[in-house]
Amino acid sequence: MTVQTENVPDRTAFARVYAEVQQFYAWHMHLLDSGAAREWADTFTPDGVFAPPSAPRPIVGRDALAAGAEQAHAELRRKGEQHRHLLLSVNVRPQDDGSLTVRSYAQIVATPRDGEPRLHLMCVTHDVLVRGADGQLLVRHRRVTRDDRA
Amino acid sequence: MTVQTENVPDRTAFARVYAEVQQFYAWHMHLLDSGAAREWADTFTPDGVFAPPSAPRPIVGRDALAAGAEQAHAELRRKGEQHRHLLLSVNVRPQDDGSLTVRSYAQIVATPRDGEPRLHLMCVTHDVLVRGADGQLLVRHRRVTRDDRA
Amino acid sequence: MTVQTENVPDRTAFARVYAEVQQFYAWHMHLLDSGAAREWADTFTPDGVFAPPSAPRPIVGRDALAAGAEQAHAELRRKGEQHRHLLLSVNVRPQDDGSLTVRSYAQIVATPRDGEPRLHLMCVTHDVLVRGADGQLLVRHRRVTRDDRA
Numbered sequence: 001m002t003v004q005t006e007n008v009p010d011r012t013a014f015a016r017v018y019a020e021v022q023q024f025y026a027w028h029m030h031l032l033d034s035g036a037a038r039e040w041a042d043t044f045t046p047d048g049v050f051a052p053p054s055a056p057r058p059i060v061g062r063d064a065l066a067a068g069a070e071q072a073h074a075e076l077r078r079k080g081e082q083h084r085h086l087l088l089s090v091n092v093r094p095q096d097d098g099s100l101t102v103r104s105y106a107q108i109v110a111t112p113r114d115g116e117p118r119l120h121l122m123c124v125t126h127d128v129l130v131r132g133a134d135g136q137l138l139v140r141h142r143r144v145t146r147d148d149r150a
Numbered sequence: 151m152t153v154q155t156e157n158v159p160d161r162t163a164f165a166r167v168y169a170e171v172q173q174f175y176a177w178h179m180h181l182l183d184s185g186a187a188r189e190w191a192d193t194f195t196p197d198g199v200f201a202p203p204s205a206p207r208p209i210v211g212r213d214a215l216a217a218g219a220e221q222a223h224a225e226l227r228r229k230g231e232q233h234r235h236l237l238l239s240v241n242v243r244p245q246d247d248g249s250l251t252v253r254s255y256a257q258i259v260a261t262p263r264d265g266e267p268r269l270h271l272m273c274v275t276h277d278v279l280v281r282g283a284d285g286q287l288l289v290r291h292r293r294v295t296r297d298d299r300a
Numbered sequence: 301m302t303v304q305t306e307n308v309p310d311r312t313a314f315a316r317v318y319a320e321v322q323q324f325y326a327w328h329m330h331l332l333d334s335g336a337a338r339e340w341a342d343t344f345t346p347d348g349v350f351a352p353p354s355a356p357r358p359i360v361g362r363d364a365l366a367a368g369a370e371q372a373h374a375e376l377r378r379k380g381e382q383h384r385h386l387l388l389s390v391n392v393r394p395q396d397d398g399s400l401t402v403r404s405y406a407q408i409v410a411t412p413r414d415g416e417p418r419l420h421l422m423c424v425t426h427d428v429l430v431r432g433a434d435g436q437l438l439v440r441h442r443r444v445t446r447d448d449r450a
Contacts, residue, residue, distance in 0.1 A: 007435075011316045016161045018319035019168035026241040030253065082297040084255050084272060086239050089386050091326035103330065105384050107409070109257070109272050111297035117272035122384060122409050122417035135157070147382040147411035166311045169318035176391035180403065232447040234405050234422060236389050259407070259422050261447035267422035285307075 014094070021092050021102060021129065024137045029085040035073040041066035044139045045130060053123065053146040080113040087125055099140070100129040106144065122147040164244070171242050171252060171279065174287040179235040185223040191216035194289045195280060203273065203296040230263040237275055249290070250279040256294065272297040314394070321392050321402060321429065324437045329385040335373040341366035344439045345430060353423065353446040380413040387425055399440070400429040406444065422447040 024043075031040040041062040044050070050065060051058040059068050076083055087104040094100055103126055110120035128141040174193075181190040191212040194200070200215060201208040209218050226233055237254040244250055253276055260270035278291040324343075331340040341362040344350070350365060351358040359368050376383055387404040394400055403426055410420035428441040 008316070011320065012162060012165075012312060014323075015165045015169070015312075015315045015319040016158070018323060019165040019315070020161065023164075023168060023241060026239040026254070029239060030241065082272075082300050084239075084297065086255055088238060088388060089326040089329060089384075091323060091330065104326070105386055109269065109297075111272045111300075113300070114298055117269045117297060119269060119409065119417045119419060122382075122411045147384065147409075147417060148414055150382050150411075150413070162312060162315075165315045165319070166308070169315040170311065173314075173318060173391060176389040176404070179389060180391065232422075232450050234389075234447065236405055238388060259419065259447075261422045261450075263450070264448055267419045267447060269419060 014092075017094060017100065018090075018092055020137060021100065022090060024129070025087040025090070025104070028139070029087065032069055032073075033082070033084050035070075035077075037066045037069035037073060038062075040069050043137075044142075045132070048139050049141045050139075051141075051143045053144050053149060082111045082113075083120065084109045084111075098131065100127075100137075102127040102129055164242075167244060167250065168240075168242055170287060171250065172240060174279070175237040175240070175254070178289070179237065182219055182223075183232070183234050185220075185227075187216045187219035187223060188212075190219050193287075194292075195282070198289050199291045200289075201291075201293045203294050203299060232261045232263075233270065234259045234261075248281065250277075250287075252277040252279055314392075317394060317400065318390075318392055320437060321400065322390060324429070325387040325390070325404070328439070329387065332369055332373075333382070333384050335370075335377075337366045337369035337373060338362075340369050343437075344442075345432070348439050349441045350439075351441075351443045353444050353449060382411045382413075383420065384409045384411075398431065400427075400437075402427040402429055 028040065028043045031043065044062060044065055046062055047060065048062065048065065049058050049060050059065055086107045086109065088107065089105040091103045092100055103124065106123040106125045107119060108121040108123070109117050111117040124145050126143045127139055129137050130140045132138045178190065178193045181193065194212060194215055196212055197210065198212065198215065199208050199210050209215055236257045236259065238257065239255040241253045242250055253274065256273040256275045257269060258271040258273070259267050261267040274295050276293045277289055279287050280290045282288045328340065328343045331343065344362060344365055346362055347360065348362065348365065349358050349360050359365055386407045386409065388407060389405040391403045392400055403424065406423040406425045407419060408421040408423070409417050411417040424445050426443045427439055429437050430440045432438045
């Protein structure tokens with residue numbers, strides 16, 4: 001392919017990290033949606049921050065993140081509703097300090113038992129991802145804005 | 151990028167396969183959605199298995215897969231409805247035998263002629279992908295679960 | 301991974317370009333959705349063509365593209381509605397002349413202020429992407445078809 005002439009090592013490095021972010025997001029959100037709250041919290045750094053649009057203040061640290069996810073999942077089970085979080089249209093900007101600034105469009109799809117799925121929320125997610133001791137991506141900071149409150 | 155320090159050959163191999171799976175899914179589902187039933191069936195292995203949530207038993211082999219897809223597409227044409235299958239939030243796990251275990255979130259979007267699109271079904275797709283004689287990805291086994299029946 | 305045996309340089313080149321196209325689309329559509337009409341127009345070639353399904357004739361050139369995007373965004377602001385364009389299920393075919401033929405499924409999600417998001421349009425986007433002087437991807441030609449008018 002004649003388009004592949006410039007900065008091939010850099011562009012290969014970008015392809016690696018881009019695939020890795022998408023793979024990470026798929027795994028991360030499947031944990032949340034399947035109710036694996038503790039495992040989901042462990043995909044944040046120990047001091048990870050999640051600033052959701054509906055909470056009065058950011059949620060900080062894995063214990064608080066796990067507790068929040070567990071409570072949200074329990075409510076969905078009571079309602080008989082399955083939620084799916086999809087992080088799409090991913091834009092990854094590697095930073096000089098090795099972190100990744102990632103912006104994505106987030107769809108939350110809600111499906112009641114025996115009912116029709118609906119697009120529950122449309123959001124924009126702003127993440128800072130870093131690497132843990134084993135090289136694994138972790139969320140250090142997440143800020144989410146809702147399109148209905150923009 | 152200082153994040154790219156470990157296992158670079160392995161991570162490059164993963165980026166290759168991750169891009170290839172996404173490209174394969176886009177092509178595979180466009181065949182289905184455009185009514186190319188036989189070409190779609192040929193993206194399964196000859197003994198490929200598709201266990202959809204709404205069939206009483208799995209569909210096995212390319213002839214049965216093509217017949218099922220052709221029938222489904224004929225019904226949509228009669229209704230004047232276009233369906234789109236999107237496999238998103240893809241998680242790829244390469245296996246020791248060279249196969250790929252892939253989990254994705256599947257949206258089926260339905261649009262009636264002159265009407266509004268709607269999210270028709272939200273599913274989780276569990277695939278086993280293998281390579282054919284020419285190295286091309288093929289679906290050996292697909293199992294789909296519907297969120298409304300979870 | 302034993303699956304990675306054939307045409308590794310070509311497949312690495314494909315992974316590079318596939319990641320780059322997804323990254324480009326995320327950036328390109330975020331410009332459009334955030335009202336950065338001029339910056340969005342600059343992601344087309346100077347003589348770029350956009351053949352939308354709802355316009356009587358194609359829009360040609362950056363000035364016309366920017367004017368059209370600015371007008372569309374002003375209407376949305378008046379209505380108090382946020383639109384998001386997602387190019388998903390991307391299929392990239394590199395051409396001999398270095399251009400990229402890309403087909404994708406396009407979702408337009410609309411969210412009114414204080415309201416529920418809805419899937420506004422489901423489309424198929426056919427792009428020809430080329431590289432500018434700095435190697436950056438640009439849209440040379442875009443044709444969009446709407447599923448409700450198929």
